[in-house]
Amino acid sequence: MASIPETSAASPLPVDNVDDTANSPNSSEAPDTPATPDHDADDADDHEAGDDDGDSAVDVPFRESLTSLRSSIMAYQHENGRTYHAMSAGNLQHHVLTLTIEGNHCLCPKNDGAKRVLDLGTGTGIWAMEYADAHPEAEVIGVDLSPVQPEFVPPNCYFEIDDLEKEWTWNRPFDFVFCRMMAGSFSDYGSIVQKAFAHLEPGGYFEAQDMGLPMGCDDGTLTKDSDFWTWMSLVMESLQKMGRPIAAQMWKVLMEEAGFEDVTETVYKWPTNRWPREPKYKELGQWSLANMDSALEPSTLAPLTRGLGWTHDEVMVLVSKARKQLRDPNIHAYWPMYFVHGRKPLNGTEPNPTSQIPSIDPGTPQPIKNALPHVLEPEPRRLKKTQAQ
Numbered sequence: 001m002a003s004i005p006e007t008s009a010a011s012p013l014p015v016d017n018v019d020d021t022a023n024s025p026n027s028s029e030a031p032d033t034p035a036t037p038d039h040d041a042d043d044a045d046d047h048e049a050g051d052d053d054g055d056s057a058v059d060v061p062f063r064e065s066l067t068s069l070r071s072s073i074m075a076y077q078h079e080n081g082r083t084y085h086a087m088s089a090g091n092l093q094h095h096v097l098t099l100t101i102e103g104n105h106c107l108c109p110k111n112d113g114a115k116r117v118l119d120l121g122t123g124t125g126i127w128a129m130e131y132a133d134a135h136p137e138a139e140v141i142g143v144d145l146s147p148v149q150p151e152f153v154p155p156n157c158y159f160e161i162d163d164l165e166k167e168w169t170w171n172r173p174f175d176f177v178f179c180r181m182m183a184g185s186f187s188d189y190g191s192i193v194q195k196a197f198a199h200l201e202p203g204g205y206f207e208a209q210d211m212g213l214p215m216g217c218d219d220g221t222l223t224k225d226s227d228f229w230t231w232m233s234l235v236m237e238s239l240q241k242m243g244r245p246i247a248a249q250m251w252k253v254l255m256e257e258a259g260f261e262d263v264t265e266t267v268y269k270w271p272t273n274r275w276p277r278e279p280k281y282k283e284l285g286q287w288s289l290a291n292m293d294s295a296l297e298p299s300t301l302a303p304l305t306r307g308l309g310w311t312h313d314e315v316m317v318l319v320s321k322a323r324k325q326l327r328d329p330n331i332h333a334y335w336p337m338y339f340v341h342g343r344k345p346l347n348g349t350e351p352n353p354t355s356q357i358p359s360i361d362p363g364t365p366q367p368i369k370n371a372l373p374h375v376l377e378p379e380p381r382r383l384k385k386t387q388a389q
C-alpha cells in the first residue's frame with residue numbers, strides 16, 4: 001500500500017513559483033503562526049477577531065476543532081484504503097476538494113472509470129493514485145515539473161516529469177484529462193485547453209477544478225477597505241502583471257471556444273473559516289482555513305516581491321493583517337471553487353483557437369451569483385460569557 005509523502009507543494013494559489021525568499025530564515029519572522037493542523041492559531045481565531053466587538057461567532061477552541069478534523073480525515077483515508085503518515089499540505093487540500101464533491105474524484109462521467117487518464121500538474125500525485133486505486137482498469141499518468149511524487153504507487157499509475165507549457169509528446173490519446181488547482185501556474189491557459197482537446201479521443205472528457213478570484217461575500221461583512229480585500233486585490237494584480245492570472249472563471253469560456261461540448265460549470269463556496277452554521281460548510285471552512293492560513297505567506301511573497309517590487313518586510317506586514325481577517329468568523333467571505341468539464345465531440349479533430357484571458361478587476365466584494373449553496377447562513381453570533389456569569 002502506498003504512502004503519501006509530506007510536501008508543502010500544494011496551495012490554492014501558486015506557491016510553487018515562489019522564489020527563495022519564501023523559504024529564507026526571515027520568513028519565520030512572520031508576526032503570527034500559520035493555522036496548520038500542526039500549528040495552533042487559536043488565539044487570533046477565537047479571541048482576537050471576536051474581541052473587536054466583544055463577541056465571537058463560534059466558541060470551539062481552534063486546537064480542539066483541528067483535533068476532531070484530524071480524526072475525520074484519518075477515518076476518511078482509511079475508508080479509502082490508503083494509509084497516510086501525516087496530514088501534509090497536499091493531503092489537506094486534496095481532502096477539502098474531495099469533501100466538496102462528496103468523496104468523488106470529479107464531476108464528469110469519468111468518475112465511473114476511464115481507460116487512459118492524464119493528470120496535469122499532479123503535485124504529490126494523491127489524486128492520480130486514488131483514481132488509479134479506484135479504477136484498476138485505467139492507466140493513469142500524472143505529470144509535474146517537480147519530482148515530489150512517492151516511489152511506491154499503484155501498478156496502473158505512472159509519474160512523468162515534464163513542462164506542460166511545452167509541446168506534449170504523448171502518442172496515444174487519452175479519454176480523460178484532469179487538471180486541478182493549476183490557476184496561476186500557466187501563462188497561456190488557452191494553449192493548455194487546446195492541447196487537452198488535441199490529446200483526447202473523440203468523446204473524451206476534460207475537467208478542471210480550480211479556485212477563482214475575487215472571493216465572494218453575500219452579506220457585506222467583507223468590505224472593500226478591509227486588509228483582506230486589499231491583500232487579495234494586490235495578489236490578483238501582481239499575478240496578472242507576472243502573466244499568470246488566477247482565472248478559474250475562464251475555464252468554461254476557453255473549453256467552449258476550443259470546441260468542447262456540453263461544458264458544465266459548477267461553483268462551490270469554500271468558506272474562509274468556520275463561520276457557516278451548516279455542518280458540512282463549517283467543516284469545509286475549517287479545512288480551507290487550515291489550508292489557506294499556511295499558504296498565505298508563501299503565496300503572497302513571490303507575486304508581491306517579483307510582480308510589484310515590495311520588500312519582504314512589507315509583505316509580512318500585509319500577510320499578518322490579512323491573516324487576522326481570514327480567521328475572523330464575523331467576516332463571511334468564501335473562495336469560489338470552479339469545477340468545469342466538457343466533452344470532445346465524436347467528430348472532433350483539431351481544437352479551435354481560444355481568446356486571451358482578459359484582466360480581471362477585483363471590483364468590490366459581492367456575492368458570486370451561481371456559487372453553491374445559494375444560501376449559506378452564518379452561525380448565529382453568541383454573546384461572550386462575562387466573569388459575573
Ligand SMILES: C[S@@+](CC[C@H](N)C(=O)[O-])C[C@H]1O[C@@H](n2cnc3c(N)ncnc32)[C@H](O)[C@@H]1O
Pocket residue numbers: 009010011012013014016090094120121122123124125126127143144145146162163164165179180181182185186
Ligand atoms: C497547486 S499544485 C496542484 C497539485 C495537484 N494538481 C493537486 O490538486 O493536488 C500545482 C502543481 O503544478 C505543477 N506545475 C506548475 N506549472 C507546471 C508546468 N508548466 N508543467 C507541469 N507541472 C506544473 C507544480 O509543480 C505543482 O506541483
